[in-house]
Each structure stands twice: as C-alpha cells, then as structure tokens.
Amino acid sequence: MGNISATAAAKITEICNRYKDEKTPLMMILSDIQNEYGYIPLEVQEVVSKETGISVAEIYGVVTFYSFFSLEPKGKYVIGCCLGTACYVKGAQQVIDKFSELLGIGPGQTTEDGLFTIDALRCIGACGIAPAVSINGKVYPKVSVSQVHDIVASYQDAK
Amino acid sequence: MAKINIKIEGVSYKVEEGLTILEAAKACGYEIPSLCTFNHGECNLGSCRVCLVEATGARGLVASCVYPVSEGMEIRISSPAAVEARRESVELLLSNHNKNCQQCEKNEYCELLHVAKLTGARDDAFAGTHSKTYLDTLAPGLVRDTSKCILCGRCVARCQNAHGLGILGFENRGFNTVVSPAENRSFADSPCIQCGQCVNVCPTGALMEHSEIGLVDEAFKAGKHVIVQAAPAVRAALGEEFGYPVGTPVTGKMIAALRRLGFEKVYDVNFGADLTIMEEGNELLERIQNKGVLPMITSCSPGWVNYAEYNYADLLPHLSSCKSPHEMQGAMIKNYWAEQKGIAKEDIFVVSVMPCTAKKFENKRPQLAKDGIMDVDAVITTRELARMIKRSGIIFNRLPDEEWDADIMGDYSGAAVIFGVTGGVMEAALRTVYFKLTGEEHEKIAFEEVRGHEAGIREASIDINGTKVNVAIASGMRSAKILLDEIKEGKSKYQFIEIMGCPGGCINGGGQPYVRSCFLPNEADDIVDTYKEKRAKALYSEDERQEVRQSHNNPQIKELYEKYLGKPGSHKAHKLLHTTYEGRVGFN
Numbered sequence: 001m002g003n004i005s006a007t008a009a010a011k012i013t014e015i016c017n018r019y020k021d022e023k024t025p026l027m028m029i030l031s032d033i034q035n036e037y038g039y040i041p042l043e044v045q046e047v048v049s050k051e052t053g054i055s056v057a058e059i060y061g062v063v064t065f066y067s068f069f070s071l072e073p074k075g076k077y078v079i080g081c082c083l084g085t086a087c088y089v090k091g092a093q094q095v096i097d098k099f100s101e102l103l104g105i106g107p108g109q110t111t112e113d114g115l116f117t118i119d120a121l122r123c124i125g126a127c128g129i130a131p132a133v134s135i136n137g138k139v140y141p142k143v144s145v146s147q148v149h150d151i152v153a154s155y156q157d158a159k
Numbered sequence: 160m161a162k163i164n165i166k167i168e169g170v171s172y173k174v175e176e177g178l179t180i181l182e183a184a185k186a187c188g189y190e191i192p193s194l195c196t197f198n199h200g201e202c203n204l205g206s207c208r209v210c211l212v213e214a215t216g217a218r219g220l221v222a223s224c225v226y227p228v229s230e231g232m233e234i235r236i237s238s239p240a241a242v243e244a245r246r247e248s249v250e251l252l253l254s255n256h257n258k259n260c261q262q263c264e265k266n267e268y269c270e271l272l273h274v275a276k277l278t279g280a281r282d283d284a285f286a287g288t289h290s291k292t293y294l295d296t297l298a299p300g301l302v303r304d305t306s307k308c309i310l311c312g313r314c315v316a317r318c319q320n321a322h323g324l325g326i327l328g329f330e331n332r333g334f335n336t337v338v339s340p341a342e343n344r345s346f347a348d349s350p351c352i353q354c355g356q357c358v359n360v361c362p363t364g365a366l367m368e369h370s371e372i373g374l375v376d377e378a379f380k381a382g383k384h385v386i387v388q389a390a391p392a393v394r395a396a397l398g399e400e401f402g403y404p405v406g407t408p409v410t411g412k413m414i415a416a417l418r419r420l421g422f423e424k425v426y427d428v429n430f431g432a433d434l435t436i437m438e439e440g441n442e443l444l445e446r447i448q449n450k451g452v453l454p455m456i457t458s459c460s461p462g463w464v465n466y467a468e469y470n471y472a473d474l475l476p477h478l479s480s481c482k483s484p485h486e487m488q489g490a491m492i493k494n495y496w497a498e499q500k501g502i503a504k505e506d507i508f509v510v511s512v513m514p515c516t517a518k519k520f521e522n523k524r525p526q527l528a529k530d531g532i533m534d535v536d537a538v539i540t541t542r543e544l545a546r547m548i549k550r551s552g553i554i555f556n557r558l559p560d561e562e563w564d565a566d567i568m569g570d571y572s573g574a575a576v577i578f579g580v581t582g583g584v585m586e587a588a589l590r591t592v593y594f595k596l597t598g599e600e601h602e603k604i605a606f607e608e609v610r611g612h613e614a615g616i617r618e619a620s621i622d623i624n625g626t627k628v629n630v631a632i633a634s635g636m637r638s639a640k641i642l643l644d645e646i647k648e649g650k651s652k653y654q655f656i657e658i659m660g661c662p663g664g665c666i667n668g669g670g671q672p673y674v675r676s677c678f679l680p681n682e683a684d685d686i687v688d689t690y691k692e693k694r695a696k697a698l699y700s701e702d703e704r705q706e707v708r709q710s711h712n713n714p715q716i717k718e719l720y721e722k723y724l725g726k727p728g729s730h731k732a733h734k735l736l737h738t739t740y741e742g743r744v745g746f747n
Contacts, residue, residue: 042342042746055325056746057315060341064331 004043011036012044016051026054026062030069039070067119075110075117077155080134084123091145092131096120098148115155166233180223180234181210185684190677191236192245192277194270194311194362195224201320201360203312203329208248209274213238220244246278254285256363257292257306264546265364268673271309290334298346299523300353300369300516300669305337308365314338314357321614321662322466322636326351338365341746350469350745352636354462354660355516355540355669368516368670372547374537378508379421385508386496387422388488389413391429392514392579392665393541395697399672400545401555405682406693408701411560416548417512424564428511429571431488432578432587434719435459436710438736439481439584440591441727443655452476454631454646454653457584459483461521462660462669464740466636471643472742477656480737482534484578485511485518486527488568489534490735495723496567508536512544514579514668517660526738540670570715573705580695581634581664582609582617585657589621589630590709596623604708612695614638614662618653629653635662666694 015032019025029048033040045059063069081087081096096107099118103111107120126132129141133151140151162173167187174183184191193210195202205225212223213235220241228234235241252271260266274280292306312329315338319325326340326349340349358366378385398409417425443455458464458479467475482490489509497504511518515538521527522535539547548555563569574590577583586606593601608619614635621628631653633639639658645651661667667690674690676682683689707713724732 045341046746055319055328056341057325057328057330057339061328061330065329 004047008037008044009047012047013051016048025052026059030059030062034069037073039073041071067121072110073114076115077135078117078119080119080121080124081107082121082124082126082130082132082134084121084127084130086123086127087131090130090142094145095131095133095143095148098145099152102148102152116152163228163230165228165231168235168237169233174228176228178228180212180214180221180226180228180232183228184212184223184234184236189236191223192274193224194274194309201313201316203310203315207252207309207311209245209252209278211244211248212236212241242278246280247284249274249278249280250284252309253280254287255289256309257304263307263364264367264370265307265361268675268678269364270362270675270677273677288334290337293337293339293343295339295345295347296369297348298351298353298369299520300355300518301346301351301358302367302369303339303346304365304367305339306365307363308338309363310336310338311362312338313360313362314366317356317360320637321356322352322354323640324350324352324466324636327357344746348747350743352462352465352469352660353517353520353669354465356661358516358669359667359671359673368540368543369519370543371519371537371539372543375508375510375539375547378510378536381508383508384423384502384506385421385510386424386426386492387417387420387510387512388426388428388431388485388492389417389512389544390485390514390579390665391427391432391576391698391701392668392671392694393512393544394701395579395666395694396514396671397541397545399674399679400542400549403556404693405674405679405686405690406697408697409555410701411562412555412558413544414563415558415561416544416553416555418561419553419558420547420551422510424566426488426492426568427563427571427575428485428488429575429578430568430713430715431484431486431491432575433572433710433713433716434487434491434736435481435484435578436574436584436587436591437716437720437727438487438732439479440588440595440710442479442481443588443592444595445728447654454651454656455479456656456658457588458738458740459578459584460658460660460665461515461517463636463639463658465517465520466639466660467643468740468743469745471647474643474646475740475742477646478740480733480739482527482736482738483518483521484575485513485538486522486534486738487736489522491568491719493532493534494735495719499567504532509534511535511538512541513538514541514665514671515661516540516669518670524738526740541668542670542672545672565715568715568719570707570713571705572710572713573702573708574710575713576701576705577698579665579698580610580612581659582611582632582657583664583698584659585609585630585632585655587710588655588657589628591711592628593621593623594709594711596626600709609657610699612663612666612691616641628655630655630657632657634659634664636660663691663695666698667691 019028049056083092107118110117133140133143160175163176172187191210194207205222210223211220214221215233295303315327330337394408394410398407414425456477493504518538522538574587586609589606616633616638618631
C-alpha cells in the first residue's frame, strides 16, 4: 500500500463510507472511484478491501470483469468506438483500426502523452447513426475511415 | 423434517423436504455422476453442469446439486437426454483442459477423470482453441497450473470459509477467466499463508503441493546421511492412501516403510514436540512471572505464523519465540545428534514428513538458517510420502509394524502425539505447566475441555494452585481473527492461546490425503463430515496407549537437558530452539 498518498487514501475511505449501509456496496464504490480518478489500481483496491472486508482478489475480479472499470489511467480523451452489430456491419472495425493506426495504440491502450485512449465498446444504443464513435460524451455519427484523421487532429489542436 | 414423495426412475421414495435432487437421490441409493462428491456446495454453485437430470416441473434439464426436490417430483437420471447432457458437460470441461493425465500427480484422485470415466466423455469432442494458461511454481508450498483448472471455485470458497482470506478469486471474463490471486500474481507475491486448504479441495491437478521428492532423491544420490522425521498427524491419515478405514493409525507400518525407503534414521517429531513443550511451557511461566507480553500464542503452525506476519505485525511479540517441533528436532539432529555420532552437519540431510504445505515455506525461512545450514532440508507431505512408497513397490499393507529409532531422540510422550489436532498443544502444555507450578501431576492427565476437531474457538479456565489460567484455542484464521482483534483492542482475558492454521488442526492439514467419497467406497456417506473426528481419535488413542503422558517425563528429553542444553530457556536452548518473526507486506 506504500505507493498511495495519504490524501488519496482518505478520499477512497470517504467514498467507501458513503455506502456503509448498503448490503452490496462494491459496485457503487468502484464506480465512484473510477469516476473520480479514471482508474482503480491494486493499491486502491487494497484500501477498499481494508474498508469493506471484501478480499482483494474479489475486488480485482469485479474490476477486470466490467470494461467500465480500468486498471490503468485513461487518456484525456477517451475514444469509444462502437463495435456492436449494427456499427460492425457498417464498417466500425475499419474505423477503430484507423484510430489505432494513427495513434499507434490498440483498443484499451493509452498514448504515451496521455492524450488518447481507444476503447472498443459493445452497442451504445445509437444503431441509427452507425458506425458511431463517442469521445468524452460527444457522439460522432456515421463515421467513415476518411474522417478519422480530422477527428483526431481536432483534439490534438485543442489539447 | 417433513417427508415428501418423489419418484426416481419410476420407483417411489419418501425423502426429506429441502434436500437437493443430488442429496435425495443419494439417500435413495443413486449416485448421480457429479463433481460434488467432496463438499456441501463449497464451490461456484451449479456452474459445472455435470450433474444434469430430468425432473418433472422443471424446464429442460436441471443441475441436481442445486435443484430442490418437491412433492410428486419424478426424476430421471438414466434418460438418454440426461445421460447425453452429462457426457457433453464433461466433454466441454475437457475441451479446455490440459489432458496430460499420465504426468499429473493428481491422477489417482482426479475427480474430472473420474466423471469422464463415468459419463463416457471423450476428450476430442469439442477440440478447439485453449485459454492462455499460467504456471506458478514460485511459492515453496503450492503450485498453481491453470491449464488444469475447471473454474469450479471450490478453492475460492475454501480460502474464504476457512480463513476469511479470499486470496483466490475469478479474474477477467469469458474465455480469459482464471482463478488466481489478485493481478494473477504468484502465491509468493500475495498474502497467501500457503496452508494448502485450496489444494485439499481442488478436483483436478490445478492446485498441488510443491513437491520436494526430487530433493530427497538428490540427497540419497549424493550419499548424505538422510534422516527422516514424521509429524504426529501423518500416522493418523497415511493409511487412507492404502485402503485403511479413515482414522486407522498406521505408525508401525509407516516406520517400516520409511526404513525400506532407505532413511538412515527414522525419528518421530514427537520428540521435538516434547522439547517444544519444555521450552514453550518455560516461556509461558516466565512471561506470567515477569509480567511479559500476554497472552502468549503458540507458534507451531507455519500457516498461522504467515498469517500473523502479514496481517498482525504489531502482535508478533505475543507469539512464542519457540521454533516449531520439527525445526527444533532438525536443529538437535544437526547439532546434538551430529556431535554424538561424530558426523559433520554438512553431511546430514533432514527430511520432515508433514501434513502441511506451509512447512515447505517455513523450513526456508531465513530466520531458521545458521551459517547456511538449515535445520530441515526438505519437507514432504503425507501425500508425497504415499507416492514414494507406491513408486518403490512396497506393499504397505503387508509391512510388519516396526518401532522408531530410539538411540538418542526416540522416546516421546502422549502429550506430543496430540499436537496433531486442535487443542493438542494447549493440552500438552497444560500438563507440563501444571506440574511446574504445583510440583505434582494433574490427577486426570487429560484436559477434555480444550479438545475438539473442528474450526472455531474453545476456551477454558484451569485452576492451578489457586491461580486461574485462562486459555483459548482457535483453528482456521476466521476464528483466530476474533481472538486477535480482542488482543488488539486490549480486551483479551487469556494468558495462553493456541492457534492452528487449518480448521481442526494438522489432522486436516493441506498435505493430508484427499477425502473424496467417490474414492472411498467403503466409507459411510458422511465421511466428508466425520474424517476430522476419526483422525483426531486415532491420535488421542495413541496418547492413551503411551506410558509417559507428559513431556517433562520423557527420559530422553531429561537426558538432552542434562547432557547438552542445560535447562529450558538456557542460552544454548535459545540459540538452537528459538526464532524471530518479521512483519511482511502481502502485495509487495
């Protein structure tokens, strides 16, 4: 537990205390931590384990089961490429491949400068505008491979 | 409990309400092929799908291990659909399994192989891609090989139920799922106490003890003086590997087998246990008289010591500084015995036969080595000893009963024998402490109130010359934690606490023979509930047969102190028989 600051530990304890009276508080605690910090490393899981009495292995199992949770810090911009059935048949694989090619990272990875993360998502419920890409909540409809370069560039310029 | 009417294969039966189909069928004389012959649902309930049957009122086939019987239910185990479904379930398990059965040390006791035979499953029915696998051999006590794991979750449940530790868990999802310590780490890099309870419940070879048979072979090849010492709990269970009823003590035949395996001397760790009582009893009296740290807690169980070092570093001063019995005896063999026989320490190789996997970790503790010489050089489990006997062509059942070597450290007391069961160390210590304080033996000898054979906490208050000594006993870390938290909060009312890592003590150690009703056809159905009690009885009966019942009355122990150590707690005793502990970080 040595690598975690006292402030962070206190914050995580505070998050755990929010759900003290819940019967099954783990998902809520992890969701709050994910939203607060963008990732849930093992050191943080150890604090959660201490506070809740749930074993580290079980917490780790939950974190690795749901793709919403992340063990690594995510980039400033999270590029969510929908690979659901509708998007997939409309060419989403080529779109995500193009993002990967341009940024030099695979799905689930983050660029070295910490700017971008590519996430492969299952259906995000936007089948009417397939293939859809969602970046930090902003949705790009009917994305074609040729648009990918400009999308990336717009965020690079904005920094 | 109310009885209800069911039919199995068209035959009417009355069974207890609330049973699962599997349990009800067993009561009626049917053994539905399943992976449930060991436990009471101590697994990832119903996920293996092996025990499927047809039942009226249910949609499709049901998993009989979790589906309850109901009034008027008609069950078909032998219908073509059920037979085929069970076979397919096993074939699916096999399709992602490392099928190197002939190399697998679990082979003889593999439940997957057993149900494959029963259901007629053929391994290549669903040939395809295999999951990525991991092999962890870094921990001295345990080996984890995910290529054999069927994700049943028994180990996950056992670690949680016995210890509240939950070292193992399910990680990732779908095809990438593995059962492992967090981050798919080695046991060696996690706060695992290496007790081996997970090994005891694993249906396949995915979790095994880290075998040291090879080290023993090497020592023989190198021409060393190879000395063996066997722990009390081994004799109470070894017979199970050779068809003896559970609870049959096989001390004499075990000694005979060890001699035939080529060991130069065959000693009983009970001598070391008596020595432990002399030192530990003395330490307790000193702590009481000099207002030292109390309660004092026993330190014989390396699983427990590991737990303390990982989780209660601030309570380590409560642990007795005594080494565990086999380490004490190892130290005596390499010093006292070696001197008497004129043999150099370097030429001696001490092998301990233990009911325990954590002992494999313990004997490598840096605190126990002096100038590169270890007290004990190899630790093999009861199961490994059985394998050595079997590979050597020794027909165990036909061996004569032989006696321990008794030249220098052969005598032992009944007090030492009961070390192998929860409460035993406490009782042994009380017999000697009572004598030290009163100058006379306790009239009853036995202290029944501290006896047991299951997990949980027992306590007693013993009146010694008007002084009340409050004691408590716990086995399994879930129980121990309660006593430890009391100490931490300053609320403990005890002077002396015995803690054993495994629920029930060493008789239920992680290195003991597997208890599976499918491989014990002559035992009663409830053997999974009664084996601990039966093994414990084997030890208590040996205690009663001993002429000497108290450690301080062991003549060779007296001689050892006269000739070599001086008195308990002497400088020499401290150098050779005591050790230190250190807090450790689990996920470092």
